[in-house]
Amino acid sequence: MPTDDVEMIRDLLRAFRKKRIEPEWDRLNVPDADRYGALWRELTQLGVTSFGLPAAAGGVELDARSRCDILLELGAASPALAFGLVGHVTALSLLAEASGGALPPLVAAAAPEARFALVGSVLDRAPGEGFRVVSNGETTLSGTLRAGLAYPDWLVVPAWEGERPRLCALRADDAGVRFSGKPSSHGLGLVPFGDLSLEHYAMRPEHVLAWPDSGRAANEADGLVTALLAGMAGELADRSMRYALERYQGGKMIHEHDAVQELTGPIELARRTLRTLAIAALSEERPGDGGTAALAVDLVRQCGLDAVQTLGGYGYMEDYRVERYLRDANTLETHWVHAAARRRAIARARFAEMAR
Amino acid sequence: MTTLTEVQETRAPAAAPERGLPEPLPSAGAPAVQATRGSAAGTIEPLQLRHELREFDRFPVARLLEAARPDLHAQCVATMARARDYAERHLVGQVERWDEVASQDHDFVPWTAIDAGLPYRFLSMSIPSIFGGGNTGALASALFAEEIATADAGVSVIYGAHGLAIAIAAASLDMAMVSRLGREISEGERQGTAVLLALAHTEPGGGSDVEDVDDFKRAHIGSRFTRVPGGYRLHARKVFISNGSIARYNIVTAASDLTRPLETMRGFVVPSDAPGFVVGRVEHKMGQRLSTAAEIICDDVFVPEKDAILMADAGRVIDTTLSVTRGPVGAISAGIIRGVLERTLRYLGQKRVRGHWLFEEQWVTLALAEMVGALQAARGLYIDASLAGEAWGLASLARPLPPWVPAFLTDNRLVRTVAAHPRVAERARAIYRERVPDALLQRLVGHASIAKFVCSDLAVRMTMKAIEILGEDANDPAWGVEKCMRDAKLTQLFEGTNQINRLHVTRGLVKRA
Numbered sequence: 001m002p003t004d005d006v007e008m009i010r011d012l013l014r015a016f017r018k019k020r021i022e023p024e025w026d027r028l029n030v031p032d033a034d035r036y037g038a039l040w041r042e043l044t045q046l047g048v049t050s051f052g053l054p055a056a057a058g059g060v061e062l063d064a065r066s067r068c069d070i071l072l073e074l075g076a077a078s079p080a081l082a083f084g085l086v087g088h089v090t091a092l093s094l095l096a097e098a099s100g101g102a103l104p105p106l107v108a109a110a111a112p113e114a115r116f117a118l119v120g121s122v123l124d125r126a127p128g129e130g131f132r133v134v135s136n137g138e139t140t141l142s143g144t145l146r147a148g149l150a151y152p153d154w155l156v157v158p159a160w161e162g163e164r165p166r167l168c169a170l171r172a173d174d175a176g177v178r179f180s181g182k183p184s185s186h187g188l189g190l191v192p193f194g195d196l197s198l199e200h201y202a203m204r205p206e207h208v209l210a211w212p213d214s215g216r217a218a219n220e221a222d223g224l225v226t227a228l229l230a231g232m233a234g235e236l237a238d239r240s241m242r243y244a245l246e247r248y249q250g251g252k253m254i255h256e257h258d259a260v261q262e263l264t265g266p267i268e269l270a271r272r273t274l275r276t277l278a279i280a281a282l283s284e285e286r287p288g289d290g291g292t293a294a295l296a297v298d299l300v301r302q303c304g305l306d307a308v309q310t311l312g313g314y315g316y317m318e319d320y321r322v323e324r325y326l327r328d329a330n331t332l333e334t335h336w337v338h339a340a341a342r343r344r345a346i347a348r349a350r351f352a353e354m355a356r
Numbered sequence: 357m358t359t360l361t362e363v364q365e366t367r368a369p370a371a372a373p374e375r376g377l378p379e380p381l382p383s384a385g386a387p388a389v390q391a392t393r394g395s396a397a398g399t400i401e402p403l404q405l406r407h408e409l410r411e412f413d414r415f416p417v418a419r420l421l422e423a424a425r426p427d428l429h430a431q432c433v434a435t436m437a438r439a440r441d442y443a444e445r446h447l448v449g450q451v452e453r454w455d456e457v458a459s460q461d462h463d464f465v466p467w468t469a470i471d472a473g474l475p476y477r478f479l480s481m482s483i484p485s486i487f488g489g490g491n492t493g494a495l496a497s498a499l500f501a502e503e504i505a506t507a508d509a510g511v512s513v514i515y516g517a518h519g520l521a522i523a524i525a526a527a528s529l530d531m532a533m534v535s536r537l538g539r540e541i542s543e544g545e546r547q548g549t550a551v552l553l554a555l556a557h558t559e560p561g562g563g564s565d566v567e568d569v570d571d572f573k574r575a576h577i578g579s580r581f582t583r584v585p586g587g588y589r590l591h592a593r594k595v596f597i598s599n600g601s602i603a604r605y606n607i608v609t610a611a612s613d614l615t616r617p618l619e620t621m622r623g624f625v626v627p628s629d630a631p632g633f634v635v636g637r638v639e640h641k642m643g644q645r646l647s648t649a650a651e652i653i654c655d656d657v658f659v660p661e662k663d664a665i666l667m668a669d670a671g672r673v674i675d676t677t678l679s680v681t682r683g684p685v686g687a688i689s690a691g692i693i694r695g696v697l698e699r700t701l702r703y704l705g706q707k708r709v710r711g712h713w714l715f716e717e718q719w720v721t722l723a724l725a726e727m728v729g730a731l732q733a734a735r736g737l738y739i740d741a742s743l744a745g746e747a748w749g750l751a752s753l754a755r756p757l758p759p760w761v762p763a764f765l766t767d768n769r770l771v772r773t774v775a776a777h778p779r780v781a782e783r784a785r786a787i788y789r790e791r792v793p794d795a796l797l798q799r800l801v802g803h804a805s806i807a808k809f810v811c812s813d814l815a816v817r818m819t820m821k822a823i824e825i826l827g828e829d830a831n832d833p834a835w836g837v838e839k840c841m842r843d844a845k846l847t848q849l850f851e852g853t854n855q856i857n858r859l860h861v862t863r864g865l866v867k868r869a
Contacts, residue, residue, distance in 0.1 A: 077470070146828035185839070249565050309853065316849055317639050
């Protein structure tokens with residue numbers, strides 16, 4: 001994609017933020033399907049929700065830098081909205097890959113307008129965990145998983161059929177789909193969290209696909225979440241540094257204190273580093289392992305703590321719009337990244353590689 | 357048992373409309389963990405900390421204290437037992453739900469819990485017994501703070517902010533004021549009325565500035581007073597005042613000459629119904645939501661002479677106050693660590709994965725060990741700071757009388773009158789300066805600051821770790837783990853940010869050889 005187009009997308013998203021996110025900031029902290037839907041429709045009109053789709057299904061091909069910057073801008077503006085977009089794009093990428101580029105007909109028909117959500121992790125699945133597919137004359141899907149679901153029309157569910165990994169697509173509003181969504185008490189407040197339960201849910205056989213093993217979707221998710229986190233780091237850097245430039249203490253402006261420079265410098269470094277890492281992950285051809293996002297989420301959680309610290313008492317108050325990013329980073333960790341598990345898995349994989 | 361919908365939870369210092377609370381969360385208290393991944397649903401393997409990590413009498417230091425200072429030892433054991441009884445009866449199982457209510461209703465105050473604490477006499481515990489209080493020392497007060505914070509840090513801060521206001525009056529050695537406040541607080545406890553105090557010191561233009569004697573001289577302070585016949589006129593705007601909106605009395609600091617704030621500072625005891633006293637915005641906080649933080653405005657408030665606190669040497673008053681209040685922040689942090697550890701254990705006692713208990717996985721064992729280590733490290737530091745205060749600080753001037761001295765000899769009007777006499781205060785200041793010179797006072801601030809910043813940093817780290825252990829379940833408010841994280845963050849900010857505290861450690865405890 002030409003540079004001009006990338007900049008145009010960035011400008012469009014900044015204008016979207018100014019017009020639609022900023023005035024509603026306080027209300028974007030509680031679940032609200034209508035508000036989320038309205039924001040999503042505008043994002044769709046801007047053309048930034050369809051890059052997970054294959055071109056044949058109406059998707060847009062975007063290079064790594066463009067995909068990164070979309071998530072980066074949206075992550076800075078509203079991590080919860082960006083979280084929904086990551087789930088949507090990853091779900092579509094997985095479906096497209098699993099179906100060889102041609103989505104199942106019903107899904108393909110819905111895809112240009114519909115919202116998709118990936119339930120659970122792309123990584124770290126083991127037989128017997130999560131959802132189970134049983135084909136016994138009829139194909140059914142059963143299981144329960146705690147998830148944050150951003151008002152999807154379709155659910156994309158990783159599952160096991162015996163020892164074979166599967167990918168299932170189903171309508172979120174079907175009668176057999178139960179989701180006990182309630183407000184998060186921590187982060188990503190716009191999105192409801194709860195248990196998704198399916199009990200012998202009758203699947204269309206054509207919507208139960210073999211799990212794609214190229215690892216491309218894992219890379220996609222890894223890079224997009226890192227980009228989202230880069231956006232959050234950038235926002236935290238901007239907000240804490242702006243405050244430090246305006247605030248006086250101990251006989252000088254607080255940005256002149258070593259203590260404040262030691263807090264804010266690493267946040268600025270995180271902003272710069274994470275964008276580079278996100279682009280690298282999105283450009284990676286090898287199967288991904290989620291390592292980049294694991295690194296990123298730890299960094300951004302620390303950035304959140306340090307940004308609140310820079311603002312002192314003001315940082316602890318909701319109005320200064322810093323502490324929410326800290327809570328959002330924590331919830332991204334527990335609901336998507338699982339950094340500690342990632343680190344152990346990466347070590348195991350490397351040990352196995354070296355042992356060979 | 358009284359249900360929450362039957363009691364009034366939100367009330368202004370005077371009166372406010374009754375407010376019902378929502379129904380309890382289905383999973384409040386002890387939620388059932390999602391039994392997935394091959395779990396044996398319904399089975400529970402209860403886990404808990406051993407006694408030597410929970411009971412003061414089993415702490416190694418308790419044996420030494422019992423031999424050296426049996427009076428202090430007995431006070432610590434009794435205080436911790438009373439605090440635990442209170443927390444178990446009135447806080448556990450409620451605070452997570454109250455926190456959710458407070459997230460929507462920022463004026464929410466857990467009056468049920470505060471009122472239930474009155475028979476325990478926690479509000480008067482740190483006041484000298486001759487003025488109607490419990491004479492509770494620094495160590496027992498810190499143990500109290502840990503015990504309450506284990507259940508809820510916000511409630512601990514309600515008592516802590518009240519104690520902070522008493523501390524500044526005591527640090528000023530204005531015994532007449534301590535006597536008056538002490539008698540009213542203890543009388544309130546007897547009659548079932550909470551007479552809460554708040555210290556209104558932080559200003560919009562001066563947060564950590566006003567916690568540091570040197571920075572105070574250059575701080576952008578706006579609160580001022582002028583002398584008028586019979587008293588003072590007070591103009592002040594204070595922010596983030598814990599208890600400010602619910603206190604019967606705010607002790608408001610102000611200076612007569614804003615170019616020399618430290619030299620001309622005084623404290624003023626302002627009742628909540630004083631003409632011109634206004635509670636401004638009640639803050640929307642990330643955590644510790646059961647403790648309110650409010651903006652306080654004094655718009656030309658008249659304060660009679662008798663309600664002014666003379667701060668003869670404001671620098672020493674500030675340092676003395678910090679030396680006795682930062683240790684308890686360390687204790688609150690230790691309580692948060694213990695609280696999140698106990699909540700994590702409760703969770704792990706129910707969580708099975710892939711056919712085994714989650715706590716059997718090595719990474720969880722390692723994380724738990726780190727949390728237990730952090731608890732002990734934090735506890736060691738705040739106990740050390742408290743004992744330093746007992747041994748060398750303001751408390752060392754008031755050794756308890758031997759138990760064989762009959763109470764009527766000390767608890768009578770004559771003794772109270774003499775103790776509160778201005779000349780006695782003047783003499784006490786001189787003795788205090790002699791016994792605790794500035795350099796020693798700064799060392800005490802240094803010890804207290806170590807406890808404050810190290811414990812609070814540990815609390816934040818351990819609560820973040822607990823969130824990782826619970827994973828997706830951490831977002832369930834009923835477990836209370838994410839609340840602990842939100843609560844912990846404030847301990848790095850109040851009583852001077854941890855950055856200011858670090859500076860005070862070096863200032864007080866490192867010297868040129």
